[in-house]
Amino acid sequence: MSADLGAATPPTPVAEAPERTGGGVPAPRESASTAALAAPAAVAHASDRGARIVAVAIALAWHVAIGLPAVLAARAEFAAPVVVLGGWVLVLAAGATAGVLLLRGTPLPPWPLAGLLLVVDAAVFAAAGERQLFTAGNWVWGTLGWFFVLALWGRRVAGLVALLTTHAVIALVAVLGHGSDGADLARYVMYVYGTFSLPVAVFVGSAAIVGLARERAAAAAAMHTMAAERDAAERGLRERRDRLALVGAAAGRVLGELASGQADPDDPEVQRRCVLAAARLRRLIAESDDVPDPLLHELRAAVDLAERNGLPIDLVTIGGPPPLPVEIRRQLADPLTGILADARGWARLTVVSGPDEVVVSLVTPDRQEPEATGPPLGDHDDGPVQHLYERDGDIRWAQTRWRR
Amino acid sequence: MGTDPVAEVTGARPVGVAIVDDHPVVVEGVRAWLATETRLTVLATGDDPDEVLRAAPDADVVLLDLRLHGRMALDKLAELSAAGRRVVVYSEHTDPETMLAALDAGAVAFLAKHEGREHCVATVLAAASDRPYVPPALAGAMVGDPRPDRPMLSDKEREALLLWFQSMSKASVARRMQISEHTVKQYVDRARIKYTRAGRPAATKAALLARAIEDGLVRPEEIGIYRSQATHDRPTP
Numbered sequence: 001m002s003a004d005l006g007a008a009t010p011p012t013p014v015a016e017a018p019e020r021t022g023g024g025v026p027a028p029r030e031s032a033s034t035a036a037l038a039a040p041a042a043v044a045h046a047s048d049r050g051a052r053i054v055a056v057a058i059a060l061a062w063h064v065a066i067g068l069p070a071v072l073a074a075r076a077e078f079a080a081p082v083v084v085l086g087g088w089v090l091v092l093a094a095g096a097t098a099g100v101l102l103l104r105g106t107p108l109p110p111w112p113l114a115g116l117l118l119v120v121d122a123a124v125f126a127a128a129g130e131r132q133l134f135t136a137g138n139w140v141w142g143t144l145g146w147f148f149v150l151a152l153w154g155r156r157v158a159g160l161v162a163l164l165t166t167h168a169v170i171a172l173v174a175v176l177g178h179g180s181d182g183a184d185l186a187r188y189v190m191y192v193y194g195t196f197s198l199p200v201a202v203f204v205g206s207a208a209i210v211g212l213a214r215e216r217a218a219a220a221a222a223m224h225t226m227a228a229e230r231d232a233a234e235r236g237l238r239e240r241r242d243r244l245a246l247v248g249a250a251a252g253r254v255l256g257e258l259a260s261g262q263a264d265p266d267d268p269e270v271q272r273r274c275v276l277a278a279a280r281l282r283r284l285i286a287e288s289d290d291v292p293d294p295l296l297h298e299l300r301a302a303v304d305l306a307e308r309n310g311l312p313i314d315l316v317t318i319g320g321p322p323p324l325p326v327e328i329r330r331q332l333a334d335p336l337t338g339i340l341a342d343a344r345g346w347a348r349l350t351v352v353s354g355p356d357e358v359v360v361s362l363v364t365p366d367r368q369e370p371e372a373t374g375p376p377l378g379d380h381d382d383g384p385v386q387h388l389y390e391r392d393g394d395i396r397w398a399q400t401r402w403r404r
Numbered sequence: 405m406g407t408d409p410v411a412e413v414t415g416a417r418p419v420g421v422a423i424v425d426d427h428p429v430v431v432e433g434v435r436a437w438l439a440t441e442t443r444l445t446v447l448a449t450g451d452d453p454d455e456v457l458r459a460a461p462d463a464d465v466v467l468l469d470l471r472l473h474g475r476m477a478l479d480k481l482a483e484l485s486a487a488g489r490r491v492v493v494y495s496e497h498t499d500p501e502t503m504l505a506a507l508d509a510g511a512v513a514f515l516a517k518h519e520g521r522e523h524c525v526a527t528v529l530a531a532a533s534d535r536p537y538v539p540p541a542l543a544g545a546m547v548g549d550p551r552p553d554r555p556m557l558s559d560k561e562r563e564a565l566l567l568w569f570q571s572m573s574k575a576s577v578a579r580r581m582q583i584s585e586h587t588v589k590q591y592v593d594r595a596r597i598k599y600t601r602a603g604r605p606a607a608t609k610a611a612l613l614a615r616a617i618e619d620g621l622v623r624p625e626e627i628g629i630y631r632s633q634a635t636h637d638r639p640t641p
Contacts, residue, residue, distance in 0.1 A: 278518075316544060316569075318500055318544045318547070318569075319500070350544065352569070354550065359566060363571050392579050395571060395573060397571060397580070
């Protein structure tokens with residue numbers, strides 16, 4: 001700062017400083033956090049929708065294109081063809097309903113659907129007969145796993161594994177019940193492996209892709225937010241530098257005149273210029289928010305305005321206000337900015353903010369003359385904002401307080 | 405300020421003060437402030453804490469500019485406090501984080517450079533007798549402390565801190581809260597004493613706490629059980 005004061009800056013009218021600051025303070029941001037949260041969710045939703053379409057398509061296509069011809073071709077060979085075919089139709093109906101509802105985002109209750117599928121599973125195994133046990137005609141081998149995937153979409157993989165295990169147990173009972181040899185058991189193991197691996201892979205893979213999409217979208221959104229905040233911060237920094245140059249020049253001129261003897265330290269006008277320059281410098285130093293909050297922005301604008309009248313003002317902020325509706329901000333700031341415009345001598349404006357409370361206070365010296373335009377004395381509530389105004393002979397003290 | 409925290413320090417010898425600052429003009433300014441108070445005497449000044457304390461090993465209070473040669477001297481502050489030196493930090497860096505970090509490191513008090521002579525003298529005198537003094541800027545930092553492990557303050561203590569920060573007048577706070585100025589100071593000081601339990605232990609914090617108990621400002625059974633302190637709202641007589 002001392003470098004600025006000493007620098008040979010061309011004289012600038014003091015009155016220009018507030019004009020610059022009044023219009024030039026960077027526009028405050030509204031909360032970006034909601035957008036930052038919504039974007040990853042939307043991307044994850046879109047990604048999940050794609051995976052659902054794939055799962056529904058696989059299940060129905062397999063059931064119709066591969067299951068149906070095999071069932072029809074082998075229908076004479078089944079022990080109870082009606083049961084096998086009826087099961088197929090029932091699963092087609094239930095699976096199509098489940099698929100459509102899943103795509104609409106209102107899935108069927110998973111466990112009743114899974115129960116129905118397991119009942120059909122057991123019935124078809126019993127009705128297929130020994131010779132059709134391992135043929136394509138026993139459609140439950142190939143198809144049912146995919147409908148399990150539809151039934152349990154979006155849930156944990158353990159449920160799917162449990163259903164597939166139940167399916168494997170049912171198949172084992174059927175295989176043993178139909179009287180089996182070593183070759184049958186080997187075939188059984190192979191089939192179980194086949195029915196397990198693909199549905200589980202698709203189920204886990206789609207969940208992982210959705211998770212990855214969400215993470216990447218979140219990272220991208222965070223980067224955008226950061227870039228926006230960085231831009232605003234850089235703008236704020238530039239503005240602050242400009243103001244520092246102006247305020248520094250004004251302070252430097254007073255100091256220079258004092259040093260050269262042109263200005264008299266006892267002259268009230270010189271003292272007033274010193275006090276004003278010091279207050280402005282202090283306020284610049286105290287500005288710690290990188291991206292201005294809307295409430296602080298409004299208060300600073302009012303402070304800049306009052307400073308044009310030559311009023312030295314301390315503005316001290318503690319913490320950052322949470323995002324507040326315009327109405328609340330107005331109720332917090334307006335009563336004080338009105339008094340500030342009317343203040344003489346000095347003023348101290350403080351803002352203490354927490355997540356659930358914002359307290360703004362303005363203290364000015366009490367003047368003897370009766371109140372012309374001031375607000376009513378005492379305290380009253382304006383919705384969620386409490387107003388308090390009092391004069392005690394020493395100070396005039398106005399406070400607005402919002403509590404969540 | 406409404407109080408005389410140093411009734412007992414007015415004994416035989418004046419309080420010795422060491423000033424550590426890297427701006428000679430500030431050293432001279434502070435020296436001039438302290439010279440208006442006969443109970444204070446400046447023993448040594450300089451821009452290196454170790455050299456200053458070698459020159460004045462008996463200093464009762466060290467006034468330390470937190471920013472020395474472009475660096476924040478928080479480590480030095482912690483070292484001095486651990487060794488039992490009563491350090492009053494004064495700084496133009498009045499952001500709440502810095503002030504609370506200074507308290508955590510063991511500073512007896514934190515004074516903003518713009519807070520002026522009256523607060524400076526009162527702070528040094530209080531520090532010399534291990535008594536708390538909370539200037540308005542520090543009150544603001546304490547009342548806005550966002551840290552999850554901050555000390556639990558009672559409603560009255562918070563309100564007194566907030567109003568003191570806003571108005572800088574204990575008389576006005578007393579009128580507003582409809583209590584005596586003495587009680588306002590007790591609420592503020594009790595809040596400060598609770599901060600002796602924050603951060604790492606330091607000899608200075610123990611001394612503040614011991615003196616507060618001795619003075620009846622806090623009760624021994626209140627120490628260390630912060631959750632219950634919200635109910636002990638009544639100031640001690």
